[in-house]
Amino acid sequence: MQVNEYKPLIVAFCCNWCSYAGADLAGNNRLNYPAEVKIIRVPCSCRVNPMFILRAFQRGADGVIICGCHPGDCHYTSGNYYTRRRMAALFSMLDYLGIEKERTRVEWVSAAEGAKFAATMNDFVEKVVALGENKRLEDLRCKK
Amino acid sequence: MQKITREQLIDKAVALLADGTVSCVLGWSKGEFDYDVTPAMFNNEEELKANFVFNDFCGVNFSKYLVAKTQKCEGKILVFLKPCDTYSFNQLLTEHRFDREKVYAVGIPCEGMADIAKVKEICGDGISSIAFEGEKMAVTTLYEDAPVMLAANDVLAERCINCKSKKCVAFDELMGDEGNVIDSNRFDEVEKLEAMTPDERFAFWQNELSRCIRCNACRDACPACTCEKCVFDNPNSGVENKSPANSFEEKMFHIIRAFHVAGRCTDCGECSRVCPQNIPLHLLNRKFIKDMNEFYGEYQAGAEVGSRAPLVNYTTEDLEPGEVFDRRDTDA
Amino acid sequence: MRKCSLDKINLVFAEIAKNAALYLPVDQNDGSAAYKKWEEGTVWSNALNTVRSPKDFFFPQTEDLMAFKVEGKNIEVMDTRSESEDFVVFGVRACDVKSFDILDRVFLTEPVDSFYGSRRQHGIIISLACTRPSETCFCKTFGIDPSEPAGDISAWKTETEIFFLANTEKGEELLNKLSALTEECDDSAVNAQKEKITAIMDKLPLKELKTDAFGGGKTNELFDAPEWAELSQSCLGCGTCTFVCPTCQCYDIKDFNTGNGVIRYRCWDSCMYSDFTKMAHGNNRLTQKERFRQRFMHKLVYFPENNDGEFSCVGCGRCLAKCPISMNIVKVMKKIGGNKSE
Numbered sequence: 002m003q004v005n006e007y008k009p010l011i012v013a014f015c016c017n018w019c020s021y022a023g024a025d026l027a028g029n030n031r032l033n034y035p036a037e038v039k040i041i042r043v044p045c046s047c048r049v050n051p052m053f054i055l056r057a058f059q060r061g062a063d064g065v066i067i068c069g070c071h072p073g074d075c076h077y078t079s080g081n082y083y084t085r086r087r088m089a090a091l092f093s094m095l096d097y098l099g100i101e102k103e104r105t106r107v108e109w110v111s112a113a114e115g116a117k118f119a120a121t122m123n124d125f126v127e128k129v130v131a132l133g134e135n136k137r138l139e140d141l142r143c144k145k
Numbered sequence: 146m147q148k149i150t151r152e153q154l155i156d157k158a159v160a161l162l163a164d165g166t167v168s169c170v171l172g173w174s175k176g177e178f179d180y181d182v183t184p185a186m187f188n189n190e191e192e193l194k195a196n197f198v199f200n201d202f203c204g205v206n207f208s209k210y211l212v213a214k215t216q217k218c219e220g221k222i223l224v225f226l227k228p229c230d231t232y233s234f235n236q237l238l239t240e241h242r243f244d245r246e247k248v249y250a251v252g253i254p255c256e257g258m259a260d261i262a263k264v265k266e267i268c269g270d271g272i273s274s275i276a277f278e279g280e281k282m283a284v285t286t287l288y289e290d291a292p293v294m295l296a297a298n299d300v301l302a303e304r305c306i307n308c309k310s311k312k313c314v315a316f317d318e319l320m321g322d323e324g325n326v327i328d329s330n331r332f333d334e335v336e337k338l339e340a341m342t343p344d345e346r347f348a349f350w351q352n353e354l355s356r357c358i359r360c361n362a363c364r365d366a367c368p369a370c371t372c373e374k375c376v377f378d379n380p381n382s383g384v385e386n387k388s389p390a391n392s393f394e395e396k397m398f399h400i401i402r403a404f405h406v407a408g409r410c411t412d413c414g415e416c417s418r419v420c421p422q423n424i425p426l427h428l429l430n431r432k433f434i435k436d437m438n439e440f441y442g443e444y445q446a447g448a449e450v451g452s453r454a455p456l457v458n459y460t461t462e463d464l465e466p467g468e469v470f471d472r473r474d475t476d477a
Numbered sequence: 478m479r480k481c482s483l484d485k486i487n488l489v490f491a492e493i494a495k496n497a498a499l500y501l502p503v504d505q506n507d508g509s510a511a512y513k514k515w516e517e518g519t520v521w522s523n524a525l526n527t528v529r530s531p532k533d534f535f536f537p538q539t540e541d542l543m544a545f546k547v548e549g550k551n552i553e554v555m556d557t558r559s560e561s562e563d564f565v566v567f568g569v570r571a572c573d574v575k576s577f578d579i580l581d582r583v584f585l586t587e588p589v590d591s592f593y594g595s596r597r598q599h600g601i602i603i604s605l606a607c608t609r610p611s612e613t614c615f616c617k618t619f620g621i622d623p624s625e626p627a628g629d630i631s632a633w634k635t636e637t638e639i640f641f642l643a644n645t646e647k648g649e650e651l652l653n654k655l656s657a658l659t660e661e662c663d664d665s666a667v668n669a670q671k672e673k674i675t676a677i678m679d680k681l682p683l684k685e686l687k688t689d690a691f692g693g694g695k696t697n698e699l700f701d702a703p704e705w706a707e708l709s710q711s712c713l714g715c716g717t718c719t720f721v722c723p724t725c726q727c728y729d730i731k732d733f734n735t736g737n738g739v740i741r742y743r744c745w746d747s748c749m750y751s752d753f754t755k756m757a758h759g760n761n762r763l764t765q766k767e768r769f770r771q772r773f774m775h776k777l778v779y780f781p782e783n784n785d786g787e788f789s790c791v792g793c794g795r796c797l798a799k800c801p802i803s804m805n806i807v808k809v810m811k812k813i814g815g816n817k818s819e
Contacts, residue, residue, distance in 0.1 A: 056384070059393055060736050082461070083457075085463050089440060089463075090437065090456065094403070094404065094429070094432060094433065094436075096470065097339065097429075098396065099343045099344065099346035099349070099351075101343065107466040107467065140393040140394075142740055143736050143737075145735065176803050176808070177805075177808060178612055181803035183802050183804050184802055210711070269609070271609060271610065272612050287681070358721075359716075360719075361750075362713065362717045362801050385752075386733065387744050387745075387746060388539045390539045390742070390744065419715070421528060422528060423507035424507075
């Protein structure tokens with residue numbers, strides 16, 4: 002019998018210097034994390050414009066996670082500090098508009114933390130699966 | 146009812162024009178009715194005496210006009226700034242949007258502005274005249290013989306009920322009292338929404354934002370929105386869709402608009418005033434202001450020139466985005 | 478002429494809604510009215526008019542024209558048309574009914590806009606006479622009589638009753654379906670109502686507004702009028718006036734990339750926007766003064782020039798009420814027209 006298992010689409014913005022390398026390490030170490038996570042490499046987590054996040058949801062993402070270097074370790078000295086403030090404000094606003102807060106997350110993953118990357122993604126996907134499809138920030142035109 | 150009168154302002158303007166301090170005046174020009182006031186430039190005494198007005202319907206914030214007008218006008222511009230306008234004035238100066246040397250700012254006290262929609266709610270459509278008699282407003286309609294007497298508080302605009310400050314924070318000269326910062330209740334509505342369940346909040350905003358016709362008036366009137374080319378006007382941006390095609394477009398536009406002015410918004414309330422569909426846009430801006438006050442310490446945009454807005458600043462000890470919700474959930 | 482007690486109005490709505498979607502003005506929680514689809518329990522608004530005009534029903538703000546889907550080397554063109562539903566719009570004021578004539582001139586002359594055309598065919602308009610015009614009303618300037626609204630069926634409302642008169646075949650047919658709920662009557666009550674309305678019209682503050690200075694052939698005379706600079710000096714460049722206007726009909730056609738195909742759609746455009754009619758060489762109207770002038774010259778000069786002297790304004794007063802800085806067509810007509818006729 003065929004089971005219609007729900008597979009979410011997750012967009013992960015990963016900073017080039019830490020988190021992307023962390024994802025690489027997770028792969029090298031053969032650590033499992035869901036294939037539904039699509040990684041988009043950005044030069045720094047602070048490259049992520051709020052519009053990127055909204056556009057990801059528009060194009061069918063069910064969750065968006067931003068990964069960057071640990072605070073203090075930014076390749077550009079302070080980029081992730083700005084990310085931290087911006088995303089705190091943006092996610093709070095999305096929650097204010099009634100959009101489930103579990104669909105967005107910021108996580109700091111260094112190049113050495115392959116295991117943390119995999120664990121984070123597993124946990125995030127699990128939370129998004131529990132919520133189901135993104136209905137509150139969807140664009141039906143993109144689902145046809 | 147305003148404490149300062151039209152005549153006082155005209156006298157001041159005429160004097161400053163006469164002694165050469167300024168070459169033109171940015172003021173409110175009277176309209177077809179007693180409530181539709183248009184911002185206009187006045188060049189001489191005759192124009193001022195003929196058309197200048199100052200009353201409870203002069204809500205337009207002049208600060209943004211200075212960006213364009215200072216580039217066009219030779220010599221100094223005289224501008225009358227109400228307390229909330231002075232915050233926008235400072236914020237624009239902080240962002241180097243106009244030349245301070247080209248402006249002569251006169252701070253004026255404000256007793257709060259009236260909302261014509263509230264007048265019409267009480268008196269009905271068909272207003273033939275509005276006269277100010279002492280502390281009252283006498284509204285005559287085509288349908289009743291006797292005028293309806295309204296107290297200023299009956300028809301005060303939302304932003305003035307929750308006025309944050311009667312203090313002029315920027316001026317070359319002050320008319321009347323300096324005024325004080327007020328302990329307002331402006332975040333009450335935001336708190337009410339925060340206390341709702343996500344489903345209720347979603348329903349609330351879905352209902353409000355579904356009325357949006359994407360006229361861009363909220364953006365165009367906003368003194369913090371002064372980009373030469375807005376992302377929503379740029380056909381190459383990929384998001385310039387011109388219309389609220391569906392609920393996603395509505396939300397995206399309003400989230401991005403509010404986010405773009407987050408930390409820079411002085412809460413002047415122009416966005417909600419101009420919205421033809423009466424969407425409470427100030428509740429989006431105030432959410433950002435309230436959050437930033439709570440997360441990063443009290444900050445009032447435009448209170449002083451040169452201050453650093455929360456989103457272009459940081460400390461190494463800032464709270465994590467996830468902690469925003471943990472904190473709230475433990476409070477509850 | 479047929480009449481019906483207002484107590485039974487919901488039965489009338491229910492009867493109409495049996496065969497077609499029925500839209501009517503409904504109060505919203507912000508105090509304004511908007512057209513909403515009628516269902517059991519919907520309350521008809523008393524408001525003079527809606528913020529958005531009923532042009533939405535025939536010329537919606539956004540409308541998909543077609544879609545493309547790419548699969549391998551094939552491009553599939555898909556029909557997305559959906560304008561075949563029968564519908565009835567109830568409570569349209571005389572000014573807004575007139576706006577459909579103006580839109581018809583644009584969309585139903587060759588080449589006919591088939592989207593608009595089929596919506597017009599599928600729609601029935603029940604108009605309503607105004608009993609309480611606002612100070613912003615100036616329909617009389619354009620020869621519109623709010624006591625004699627056109628449409629497929631005209632309606633008049635008194636304190637207790639509503640009167641219907643069919644003007645077209647479509648209207649006749651619909652009114653016949655309501656025969657069980659309505660009764661035949663003479664027009665004495667309606668005539669009394671009309672007199673009342675006429676008396677109010679003579680009291681309106683904008684009753685003297687004249688179009689004499691405008692019309693076809695005035696382009697050279699008015700185009701370089703010095704008043705444009707002053708009139709447009711505070712214009713914010715927002716699209717409020719054009720989007721609440723019942724006669725503004727400019728649109729843009731755009732492609733939306735859905736990620737797995739393209740939807741070609743059209744949406745209202747506004748001559749107030751900096752990217753209006755943008756072409757390869759850039760914009761042809763570089764300043765807000767030029768854009769502002771375009772709007773009013775179009776309504777008062779270019780349109781009558783091409784349409785037998787018909788102005789493309791109906792005096793509904795929406796732009797007077799909604800402009801953020803209270804600049805509007807009345808002020809333009811008085812300023813420019815006033816100087817020219819002296």
